[in-house]
Amino acid sequence: MLNYFNPNNILKIINKLQKFVFTLFIIVLIIGLLEALVLSPEDYKQSDSVRIMYVHVPSAWISLGIFSVISILSFGILIFKNKNFSLITKSLAPSGFVFNIIALVTGSIWGKPTWGTWWAWDARITSMLLLSLFYLMFIITWRITENNDKAIKISSYIAILGLINVPIIKFSVDWWNTLHQPSSVNILSDTTVHSSMLIPLGIMTAAFVLFSLLIFLMKYNTELIKIKNKGLDRL
Numbered sequence: 001m002l003n004y005f006n007p008n009n010i011l012k013i014i015n016k017l018q019k020f021v022f023t024l025f026i027i028v029l030i031i032g033l034l035e036a037l038v039l040s041p042e043d044y045k046q047s048d049s050v051r052i053m054y055v056h057v058p059s060a061w062i063s064l065g066i067f068s069v070i071s072i073l074s075f076g077i078l079i080f081k082n083k084n085f086s087l088i089t090k091s092l093a094p095s096g097f098v099f100n101i102i103a104l105v106t107g108s109i110w111g112k113p114t115w116g117t118w119w120a121w122d123a124r125i126t127s128m129l130l131l132s133l134f135y136l137m138f139i140i141t142w143r144i145t146e147n148n149d150k151a152i153k154i155s156s157y158i159a160i161l162g163l164i165n166v167p168i169i170k171f172s173v174d175w176w177n178t179l180h181q182p183s184s185v186n187i188l189s190d191t192t193v194h195s196s197m198l199i200p201l202g203i204m205t206a207a208f209v210l211f212s213l214l215i216f217l218m219k220y221n222t223e224l225i226k227i228k229n230k231g232l233d234r235l
Contacts, residue, residue, distance in 0.1 A: 011228070014221045021217065025210035032207045035200035049113045053197070056106035058205040059099040060128065062212050064166060066096030067131060070138070071163035074156035086152045087223050089159065090142055095215035097135040099208065104128060123172035127165055134162030 036054035043050035070092055073085045107125060108118050119125070138158050145151035172178060193201065 011221065011224050014217050018214065018217050018221070021210055021214050025207060025214055028203060028210060029207040032200060032203040035203055040197055040200045046114060049110065052106050052110040054200055054204045056103055056110055057201060058208040059103040059106065061205060062208050063096050063100035063103055063131065064169060066092050066099070066212065067135065067162060068166055070096065071159045074159040077152060077156045083152070087220065089155070091216050091219040091223055093135060093138050094219055095212040097132065097139060098215070099212060100128065100132045100135055104132065123176045123178045124169065127169040127172055130165055131162065131169060134158060134165065
């Protein structure tokens, strides 16, 4: 059941889901932008430049989350030989890469007024840059490798190898003395961000999650159409 599915049935579901996700994304994004740009206060030290946080932080979270999912599914690909997993990872990678780049660019913009420089070879920044290279290698593998089975295997190894970098990104601010501030939002410990900023941050994160889901559905839909055009009923 994990190995086989009917593309025609999935395409119908995805088409309906895309419209729903798009509508929900627009609504949440409007609310998030209103909260982030108008209703949330400016920081007493960083002034209005702190508003970059509402784009930078969700982008970083999502890029890390997507790569983690890709890596975990890659284990399933190699162990269970599940080709549907490879289709999912292939469809997830573009949105993860886009958010990774957004996180790097907005971090650089935020760093200029905060640190006085556009770029620093800080442990967190450098490890995020390394993550973008893993994303790029993963995507390029699918682009240049003609043999589908070979592309699946190589991309899976890249994702699993890149998983080592995920905890490095997460704990880099704790393991090394870095310019980047420690984590302000924590699940298992106290969160140092005030609710007036935490709520807009949560809403913008939800908006970005919906956007990444929308990109994934569009890409997944495209891949399924390719399978359908090849005359295959099952993966």
